[in-house]
Amino acid sequence: MRNATVEMTRLAAMDPREATRLLKGIRDAALRGRSAPLTPRADIQASWQRMLSGGVDPDRDRRSDLLTAAELEARRAASPLLHVLPVLREGLMQLPGSVADPVRHIMVVADAEGRVLWREGHASVLRMADGHGFEPGADWRESTVGTNGVGTALVARRPVQVHSAEHFVATHHPWTCAGAPITDPRDGRLMGVLDLSGPVATVHPATLLLVGSVARLAEAELRNRHLSELARLRAVAAPLLHRVGGRAVAVDLHGWTAAVTGTAAQDRLPLPGSVGPGGRVWLPSLGECAVEPLPGGWLLRVVDGGEAGAADAAATRVVLDLSRAREWTVRVSGAAGGWTRGLSPRHAELLYVLAVHRDGRTAAQLAADVFGDRTRTVTVRAEMSRVRRTLGGVLAHRPYRFRDDVEVEVVGPGEPRDLLPHSTAPAVVAARGV
Template identity: 80%
Template sequence: MRNATVDMTRLAAMDSREAALLLKDVRDATLRGGKAPLAPRADIRESWQRMLREGVDPDRDRRSGLLSPGELERRRGASPLAELMPVLREGLMPSPGAAADPVRHIMVVADAEGRVLWREGHPSVLRMADGHGFEPGADWRESTVGTNGVGTALVTRRPVQVHSAEHFVATHHPWTCAGAPITDPRDGRLIGVVDVSGPVTTMHPATLLLVSSVARLAEAELRTRHLTELARLRAVAAPLLCRVGGRAVAVDAHGWTAAVTGVAPVDRLALPRSFGAGRVWLPTLGLCVVEPLPGGWLLRLVDDEPQAGVVTRVVLDVSRPRDWTVRVSGPVGDWTRELSPRHAELLYVLAVRRDGRTAAQLAGDVFGDRTRTVTVRAEMSRMRRTLGGVLAHRPYRFRDEVEVEVTGPADPRDLLPHSTAPAVVSARGGGAPG
């Protein structure tokens, strides 16, 4: 019979020393392949497996060089996280001027590469963090320092709590931490992680919920600011479009539509990575002439364009742990789009199952629940707005005339590490989706 799994609520009710010893027994037994008193939680077990494959030493503290002061300030200034710091502080730090500060933790904000950009909180915990190299400019990727609330959240793209000996590296066992990824709602790009860390005695199972909620508040703040920017662009573009003959669309830098004339409105157009003024082909619109606008672009559709040739090649690149793309190549040129975690999963399944999948089959492949067809149809509808030239439906599939190539990681076990989709989990083990 399989062991019961570590439960954070039960750990919190235990004496902190007793809980730490229990987790140490679990870690030591698991790493040497013995029988553990409890099974590690799924996110922790998968992280430990990645660390073993990557050769991280579980008994030795490894550190990389800090960013230079100049590079640290450059990253802070360029990061969207900078404008979210007031929201993060308000949600996670004690109110300034409080008579006493009973909260013995620190808040850490890192970028998408795991570099610590900001760190503040209780003075004694800051000193403790200094001793572990947990300081501004430090590299806190999972592959550098092992399982932790910053690096593991970046890999899985899910909130994660790591307590005591759940940290892969033994020198981090005095810590408890909870981290949540922050995604830019404008383009779905992972921009960093917010983490709360402290001594093991400060562990509480509700900390993860708090950090996750504050991360969602930060994303909502970005969304609100984006809507304001779109409204400004619309005010500029609407009068201009009234004077434009033919068909045209005004979009912001991320492809979100501000105004249209002569074409059916869509929420967003997928723009290639390299985008600027001139002539460009887009799968949803065809050939366009692009002109700059304050805060965006004007796309004039070329009505006398000859019929574009059939797209012949698609390359789905899922080789990296956090950056997935689809590249479409054909007679009219090349076009690359970054993928969200869910769209990467769906396209992967369709790429390896060229015979196609029904909505119910895709729901089973991705969610493990064949009844979630409404969600699948909604996601596929979003993808077909930008990949309609290569995707068909009834069943969902890549068109027969399209050549599809999948570029995966060197080790199949590292395929889409964020994913819990049954088809992906099966592929990591060497199987194929059923």
């Protein structure tokens, strides 16, 4: 019979000292390889396994060097999260009656490398954080400080709550925290983490929901800013496209389409990293294109004779690179050139399954592979539709599969257990072999 899992609602209802004793018992059993009456929550258990494999000291924290003042300011200025600080602040710290009471919590915003960029809240909690090394410029990756609301959310790529002795390192046990990743709506790139932390007694079961909701509000604000940028680019490009003969597309620097002429509109084109003014690029849906600069983007003119079908057929090799913890890419290449595109966590899972099963998978099979539920075919079809907008030239369907004449290579991490560490997909979990 499997052990029951301790839930956050139950912990929040307990006396803080009782909850800490319970969690310490579970943690001590895990450190000693023994069974306990209760098991940790899935995200916590997965993080502890990473810490044990990585040799993180469970008894004392290890603090890295802080960023210099100049380095910190440079990272702040370059971070897209700078533009959504008011949304984060108003969402968490200024809501009347919010569970995020500014007298009892601090708001922390970290970048994609786990470096704390901004921090604010009540002076007493800030002083407590100072003594803990939880300060601007500090490194709060899991590999540095163990299981925590910043570093664990970066790895899991979803909201995570860590309470008291759920922190792997014992010196963090006086804290409770909840973190949610924030991704760039333009390209799915992980930008950082929003975290709400406070003393153990401030635990609340609604905290994680609040932090996740505010992170989504920030992403919505970034999406609105992007739409405004596309509108400005469209205003500049429209007169040029009116005078262009043949097929042409105006895109922003991330490949999102602002305006088109002579061809079917697509939401986004996969731009190679080498795109530049005066050059030429090969795109799977258009063929060979001449590149001209626009303010905030590019004008892509399809070269005479370029045909999408010929370009698609020229793709002969796909490399799915899953070797890094949070940056997954697919590279498509052939006689006409190649391009590389970053992948979202879900698309990385789907393409991994298709790369392993070259004979193909039905929607029901993919639903079982990724969600553990064969009935979620609607979700699978929607996600595969998005994937095929980019990889239509190398993917077939009925069943979903890579084309037979395309060579597919998967570049995995050094250790199988590190494959897509965020993923709970049954096919990925089985491949890790842990």
